[in-house]
Amino acid sequence: MPHEGVALRIRRMPLDTGRENIAVLPASSHALRPDLFRGFSRVEVRAPGAAHPNGAIIASLLTSDQPGLPGPDEIGLAEPAFRRFGLPEGTEVRVAPAIPPESLDAVRRKIAGQTLGTDEITAIVRDLAAYRYADIEVTAFLVGAASFLSTEELLALTRAMADAGTRLTWNHAPIVDKHCIGGIPGNRTSMIVVPIVAAHGLVMPKTSSRAITSPAGTADTMEVLARVDLTTEEMRRVVETCSGCLVWGGHVRLSPADDVLIGVERPLGIDTRELMVASILSKKLAAGSTHLLIDIPVGPHAKVHDGNEAQRLRKLFELLGDRLGMVTEVALTDGSQPIGNGIGPVLEARDVMAVLGRDPAAPADLREKSLRLAGRILENDPQLRGGAGYGRAVSLLDSGAALAAMQRIIDAQGPPPARSELCRLTVEIPADRDGTITAIDNLRMNRLARLAGAPIAKGAGIAVFRKIGERVQQGQPLYRIHASEPFEFDFALSAAQADSGYRIAG
Amino acid sequence: MPHEGVALRIRRMPLDTGRENIAVLPASSHALRPDLFRGFSRVEVRAPGAAHPNGAIIASLLTSDQPGLPGPDEIGLAEPAFRRFGLPEGTEVRVAPAIPPESLDAVRRKIAGQTLGTDEITAIVRDLAAYRYADIEVTAFLVGAASFLSTEELLALTRAMADAGTRLTWNHAPIVDKHCIGGIPGNRTSMIVVPIVAAHGLVMPKTSSRAITSPAGTADTMEVLARVDLTTEEMRRVVETCSGCLVWGGHVRLSPADDVLIGVERPLGIDTRELMVASILSKKLAAGSTHLLIDIPVGPHAKVHDGNEAQRLRKLFELLGDRLGMVTEVALTDGSQPIGNGIGPVLEARDVMAVLGRDPAAPADLREKSLRLAGRILENDPQLRGGAGYGRAVSLLDSGAALAAMQRIIDAQGPPPARSELCRLTVEIPADRDGTITAIDNLRMNRLARLAGAPIAKGAGIAVFRKIGERVQQGQPLYRIHASEPFEFDFALSAAQADSGYRIAG
Missing domain, CATH: 2.40.40.20 (Barwin-like endoglucanases)
Structure with missing residues (x-):
């Protein structure tokens, strides 16, 4: 017009x-x-x-x-x-x-089953990142892409997403990074891995998201201990002095088109392998990572249910990572139940500091998983003898070097915006029978913690007492809900009473 | 919860x-x-x-x-x-x-490439019709369905859509009906066909839509002459006395899920054969039609561009119509340019009344097309000798019987809510060169009429002076724009100056 x-x-x-x-x-x-x-x-x-x-x-x-x-x-x-x-x-x-964005013609071609060229995909991503699409148009692209994307399309999408926002560059190499595909409650390994790796001297500038549908993201949990909404320049200064950081990626505007896609992907519950890989790798490419470790938890209530699925996803990460020039490794981990004892920012931060502080009561599963991931990342150091990564991680943790590195990062990022306390409205959910715990439904546990008020209420969530394989008697508490407000207490309690998330047999 | x-x-x-x-x-x-x-x-x-x-x-x-x-x-x-x-x-x-509607699981299965069963499709359609889907959820279903629907899925979708709203039943048989797939400016044949068929004595209770993206629907144009927002009972009374009616379908709530789908289909510009057929046949099934004539205009600027496409669409209508128990015939018609001289409610109503009133200046193309369609519908009368339909239509029109039938329908439906006048802000768009008109872009003409204010301003639109094959000299007017408000005049004029919609060669 x-x-x-x-x-x-x-x-x-x-x-x-x-x-x-x-x-x-x-x-x-x-x-x-x-x-x-x-x-x-x-x-x-x-x-x-x-x-x-x-x-x-x-x-x-x-x-x-x-x-x-x-x-x-x-x-x-x-x-x-x-x-x-x-x-x-x-x-x-x-x-x-408004004249509709021209790139919508390409979206219609995608829906009609055609394969798009790099220029078409780049134009779509630019319009997504500039908020030129209505939500129904974002959905149309997402669903069209969810039904089929060729490898070349996926590669073009990932590159265009990385290019559509800020691209960080660093004066160091390697820039190591890790990312978990999510779905496991607790599981706050990054906050242990980063201090270990930074204590060793590798550079690990970790940008994380806040929770969208889960009860806590790493940024939410880190914010219990320190400020996380740093500008790019502030983040650089922290990394210069500490070799690592744990900040929220939102201010840095890494892959903004990804945020737009996630905004409809999550409520629709559409979660395809291809779009997940594009989302993660675009953010890491934009963050300037050169060496990337992807954590894929596998379990009946995890995002990836079995070994076959895990291998397919692993290969897709490796294929795309290689083509994008990032050294990409994949760790398949135990995704059968929550990792650590806390679900929700304050409870998770406690677990993290207990592990770093060598507290004998610290959750062993969180410690062990963090050490294994840190060990694999440390192997990227050419100075280190092959296979020595895990041992080095253990010694950095047990010597207190990792705790000291975490303290430096916390000091450099500055104090959190508010002091967070554990919520005082609590109720313990008991076992409904004698027996052995055979399964814990991750999705259910996340939902209960979310209903209790996490992550908006940082002190809300679930303190887990029992894990798979433990024997319990009827009436013994399985976990404690910490809720923020009375109505959230009611929501979480009635949901836990309808389905506790625990399976007990025998 | x-x-x-x-x-x-x-x-x-x-x-x-x-x-x-x-x-x-x-x-x-x-x-x-x-x-x-x-x-x-x-x-x-x-x-x-x-x-x-x-x-x-x-x-x-x-x-x-x-x-x-x-x-x-x-x-x-x-x-x-x-x-x-x-x-x-x-x-x-x-x-x-809110607990998300369970049927969204089926939508996700459809997106993942699965074929859905009748129960799943019925549940989706019920939730659509009850406004339980967010717009992005409607879009997700629409795009998933647009990429592939089996014949059985399409049949289940059409039946479920018809069942999800009002289903009209009639004490007559046959109940004849017609529907044009749209896209051609002017083309107000229903308002001529219904009086001819009603004058003959066949029952034709025509429900029409208002324009969504076009400059006029039959309901908008009929509303220049009579009230169209009748209740089901009022509509029945009109049909009892007149054998036909020309009313807006909105009050009758025929296939409300279709309206929900159209609400995202139109702005997204997604227009698949399968969804078009489901939309049209669900409305006709709900309206109680037993004998249906589908008008498919074919032309370079029509919805259907060539004979192959037209044959595929024809067969889909016939296949589905048969399975749904409606006698379904398809007419492939000339879709190369506007039909009649008016685009916009008042201008189209003038064309219609000129044809019915046997005005020598009435547009011959509108008269001829209406007679051919009416003739085919009349052939549904077992009393009529095979091949006699067209002749009977001509005689009903030329005798004034059709005009009298139209007058009865107008009187029975009652006076329009307001008197509509042709808009006075006008400008003529001239030929930019000497030559012969080789093409007229239907979509462009619709857009110009819409920018001028149609159908909200009933008197806005375009009076067409020239058709394909006519010779024009530079500066001779091709059409006149009638605009409602100064800003609409500006919109339409600058759009016409950028592209008049006419192609002149030689």
Whole structure:
């Protein structure tokens, strides 16, 4: 549309839509017929000086019948569209029906079963990262890609995702990194592996996510101990002095298209191997990692259920990692139950500090798994004799060098935004019979911790008392729920009563 | 979740979201942590007596930071969720995290490439029709179904869609009907075919849609002449006295799941043969049609581009129609250019009345196409000698019997809600060179008429002066734009100047 559009002033709408750009016009607007734009139709809002690329955003349009909000000569922008547009209220803008992003033609071709070229995929990813797609358009691409992606398409997607945001470069080599595909409660190994590896002297600048659907991400748990929302420059300074860091990746804007895809992938519960690999490797490529260890937990209630599935996924990581120029190793680990005794940020941070502090009561499974992963990462040091990694990891942990490295990282990142205490509303969930614990449902345990308030309430979660293979008597506590608010206590308790997540037999 | 949820009171939010159920919580809500529900997460809002099935709706959650809207003990429901819930403001409701509809598991299986059973498809369609899917979930099903549907799946989908809403039954047989797959500007044949067929005495209760992305649907154009938003009972009375009707299908709630699917299909521009056939046949099955004529226009700028495509689509209609027990015939028609001289409700209504009124200036192409379609429908009358349908149609039109039938239908349906005039803001678009018109881009002409204000402004649209094969001189007008508002005039004019939609050669 060559036309310049209608002149309106912008108004911030007191509404948070999560991620999608939403604009609001009064139902009585003289400037545009809202009926024309109803539902999914989209507008382009343009002004010189807008923060967004090309000075314009594309937004989906809703109508309002509240007098004055927005006013007749205004267009409302809900959060986050208002923030992204980056201009003050009252700024004059031009509003016109949006021309759909051209890359949507490629999305339609993908849905029709065609294989896309690198240029087409790059254009899609750029538009995703610039929030030019409506949520239904993101979904259309995601589902189209979920049904089939060739290796070349997957490679192009991963590269384009890494290129669409910040790309970190480092003056060191190697830059080691690890990533777990997730799904296991607790399992806070990174917070032990990074200090061990940093104490050895390898550089491991770890960026982590916050939890989206789980009760804690590494960033949430680390935030119990230190500040994590560092800028790129702050992160660099920490890494210079400490050889490692444990920060939230959100400020660094690594692979922003991945965040957009995850935003629809998670609620839809679509979790394909290909998209998982693209997501993880794009973030690691953007972070400048050269040597990467991928942790794939395998178990009946893990994301990967058996050895065949694990091998297929392993090979996909290796194939893509190689093609992207990262030395990629895969560890298949025990995913049958939670790792460590805590689920939720404060409880997990306690486990981590107990392991680093050589507390005799520290969870042995978390210690052992962390040592094995750290050992494999240390083998990347050419100075180290083959096979010596694990022993070196044990000595760095047992000497207190890893704890000291963690303390340096905590000091360098600075104090956490608030002091977190364990939540005081508690209830213990008992075994409903005598017998041996045969299984623990990871997904269920995550859900219970989430219902109790984690990760928003850092002190909420589950303290696990019993693991697989232990004998219990009816009435003995299996775990304790720590809940943040009474309604969350109720949610978590009734869910635990309906299904405790534990299987007891014999 | 067995828990009953948090007690809140409902508040109508002054916001229209088009179709999706949206709930709003204050960002500071004590009752629920909005952070937990941010983005796509969904809540179930439940109250005894709510209009919705099971007394509950599922809604996607947004947060508001406007003090008091909603208040701390309230949950806001935007339109149309508030209307669907059907209870007054202030009603106490229970709000809990929504359990995703079980049928989404089947959607995920479809995306993973599996073939679904009838029960699974029926469950999906029921949830679609009850607005239990978020828009991204509707999209996920749509895209999954667009990549592959077996014949059995398509049949199950069509049946389930017809069953999920009102099913009309009639005391007559046959119940004849016609439907055009769309895409051709003007082409208002139904408004001529129905009076001809009704004048003959066959029963043709025509329900039509309003335009979604086109500049006019039959319901929009008929509304220039008569009321179209009849209830089922009113529609029956019209059919009893007139043998036919021309009403809007929206009140009758035929195949509501189809409307939900179309709501994401159109903005995404996903238009597969299978979903088109399911959409059309589900509506016709629900309407109680026994004999159906499908009009498939074929042309370079039509939905179907060539004879091969047309034959494949024809066979799909015949196969499904047979399996659904409807006598289904297909007419392949000329889709190379607009049919008639008007694009937009008032202009199209003029063409229709000119044909019925035997005006010598009436568009010959609209008359001829309508007669051919009516002739084929009349052949369903066992009393009529084979091949006599067309001649009978001509005689019913030329005798004035069809005009009289149309007048009876108009009188029975009642006067239109408002008198519609042709819009006075006009501009003629001239030929940019001497030569012969070789093509007219249907999509472009529809878009220009839409930009000019049709169908919301019934008098907006395009009066077509020239058709393919005619010789024009540079500067001679090709068509006239009638626009509703100055900004729409600007939109349409600049779009026409960028591309008139006409191709002139030689």
